[in-house]
Amino acid sequence: MVRLITHNLLACHARGCTSNNFPLRFSDAQIETRKADFNADFIRAFMPKLEWSALVDAAKQLGDTSLPLEAPDMLDEEFLKNLHRVLLEIHIEEGSMTCPNCNHRYPISNGIPNMLLAEDEIA
Amino acid sequence: MPKDVIPVVVSADPGTYEDAHVHAIYDDIADHFSSTRYKPWPIIAEFLSEIPTGWMGLDAGTGNGKYLSLPPHPPGKIWSIGLDRSINLLRLARSAGGVTREVVLGNVLDYCWRKGCFDFAISIATIHHLTTSERRRVAVQRLLEAVSPNHGRVLIYVWAIEQDGLSKRSIPTNGECSTSGQDVLVPWVSSDREQNATNAHNGVARVYNRYYHMFAKGELIDLVKGAALASGLELGPQPGGETGARGVEIVREGWERSNYYIELRLWQVR
Ligand SMILES: [Zn+2]
Numbered sequence: 448m449v450r451l452i453t454h455n456l457l458a459c460h461a462r463g464c465t466s467n468n469f470p471l472r473f474s475d476a477q478i479e480t481r482k483a484d485f486n487a488d489f490i491r492a493f494m495p496k497l498e499w500s501a502l503v504d505a506a507k508q509l510g511d512t513s514l515p516l517e518a519p520d521m522l523d524e525e526f527l528k529n530l531h532r533v534l535l536e537i538h539i540e541e542g543s544m545t546c547p548n549c550n551h552r553y554p555i556s557n558g559i560p561n562m563l564l565a566e567d568e569i570a
Numbered sequence: 571m572p573k574d575v576i577p578v579v580v581s582a583d584p585g586t587y588e589d590a591h592v593h594a595i596y597d598d599i600a601d602h603f604s605s606t607r608y609k610p611w612p613i614i615a616e617f618l619s620e621i622p623t624g625w626m627g628l629d630a631g632t633g634n635g636k637y638l639s640l641p642p643h644p645p646g647k648i649w650s651i652g653l654d655r656s657i658n659l660l661r662l663a664r665s666a667g668g669v670t671r672e673v674v675l676g677n678v679l680d681y682c683w684r685k686g687c688f689d690f691a692i693s694i695a696t697i698h699h700l701t702t703s704e705r706r707r708v709a710v711q712r713l714l715e716a717v718s719p720n721h722g723r724v725l726i727y728v729w730a731i732e733q734d735g736l737s738k739r740s741i742p743t744n745g746e747c748s749t750s751g752q753d754v755l756v757p758w759v760s761s762d763r764e765q766n767a768t769n770a771h772n773g774v775a776r777v778y779n780r781y782y783h784m785f786a787k788g789e790l791i792d793l794v795k796g797a798a799l800a801s802g803l804e805l806g807p808q809p810g811g812e813t814g815a816r817g818v819e820i821v822r823e824g825w826e827r828s829n830y831y832i833e834l835r836l837w838q839v840r
Binding site: 452456457481488493496535538557558560564 | 585622623624625626644645646647648649651655657660661664669670672673674675676677680681682683684687688689
C-alpha cells in the first residue's frame with residue numbers, strides 16, 4: 448500500500464538524483480479510506496520523525512487540508528486521531544509519484560508503489 | 571524428486587541471473603511458497619518484541635510479509651514497511667495477518683528512502699539470494715544506511731552450510747566452502763495445489779531451481795565488517811571518544827535452525 452506514512456519516507460533514487468529528490472509528488476491518485484487501529488503512543492512517538500511540511504503538502508495533493516502548516520507542540524487526542532487518519536487511513540491505490548528533481552515517475556498499481564529502476568537508471 | 575541441493579558456479583551477469591533464478595521463481599511459486607512460510611523464527615520475534623513504541627522499520631526482502639505483523643500486541647505499536655522484488659509475494663504481504671500492510675516493490679540493492687529514516691531494519695532469508703560477495707556487502711550497506719545513525723538496530727538472517735538435524739537437505743561440501751560459502755541451487759517442486767496452469771504440465775510437477783549462497787561460519791560477520799568499512803563506520807561498541815564518530819556494534823550473532831544471524835546497533839558520538 449501507499450499511505451502517507453510510507454510516502455514520507457520514499458525518495459527518488461534514479462542515477463545522479465541525490466538532492467531535492469524528496470518528497471515525491473502524486474499524480475492521478477485514486478484514493479480509498481479504510482479504518483486502521485489507532486495507537487496514540489505510536490503516533491506521538493513517531494511524529495518527530497516526520498518531515499512535516501512534506502506530509503502537509505502530500506495530504507493537500509490528495510485533497511486533505513486538515514493538518515496545520517506547523518507541527519503543534521501540544522498533542523491532544525483530537526490532533527493525534529486526525530494525524531493517525533491522515534497517515535494510516537488514506538490509501539493511494541492507483542496513480543504515480545514523480546520526483547521533483549529529475550521528474551522520474553514511479554507508478555502505483557493495486558496499492559503497491561513500483562520503485563524499481565531500469566538497469567541504466569540505477570544510481 | 572531431488573531433495574538435495576545442487577552445487578553451482580554462477581558465471582552469468584549477476585542481475586540477469588538473479589532475475590531468472592530468484593525473482594521470476596518467487597513470482598511463480600508465491601502462493602505455494604507462502605503457504606509453507608508462516609512460523610516466525612524465535613530470535614526474530616524476540617527482536618521485534620523489544621522494539622520501542624513509535625519506531626518505524628524496514629523489512630528488506632519481506633516475502634509474504636510474515637514479520638510485518640509482529641509484535642501482534644498492542645496493535646500498531648510499531649510499523650514495518652515490506653520491500654521485495656517479487657510482486658506476487660507482495661500481493662500476499664500487503665494483507666499479512668489480516669491487516670493492510672505497507673509494501674514497496676524494489677530491489678534490496680537499491681536505496682529509495684530518505685537517509686536514516688528507519689529506526690530498525692530486518693533482512694531475513696534474503697541476502698543469500700545475491701550471487702556475489704560484493705552484492706551481498708552492498709545489501710548490508712543499504713541496511714546500515716536505512717537506519718538512524720544514532721540508534722538504528724539491524725537484524726540479518728542468512729542460510730548456513732551448517733544445517734540442523736531436522737533439515738531434510740544434505741549439503742555438498744568441498745574443501746573451499748568452509749570459509750567462502752557455497753553457491754547452490756535448491757529445487758522447489760510445485761505442488762498440485764498450484765493454481766497457475768503454466769506450472770503444471772499434464773499433472774507433472776515442475777521443479778524450480780532457486781539460487782542460494784550458503785554462508786560459511788564467520789562469513790556473515792566478515793560481510794558486516796566489510797559493509798561497515800565501506801560505509802565509513804567503526805566496528806565495535808561506542809567509545810567515549812571524539813564527537814562525530816560513527817559506528818556499528820555487533821549486539822549478538824550466532825546460528826539458529828540452519829541459519830546464521832547477526833544483530834547490530836548503530837551509534838554516533840554527539
Ligand atoms: Zn529524481
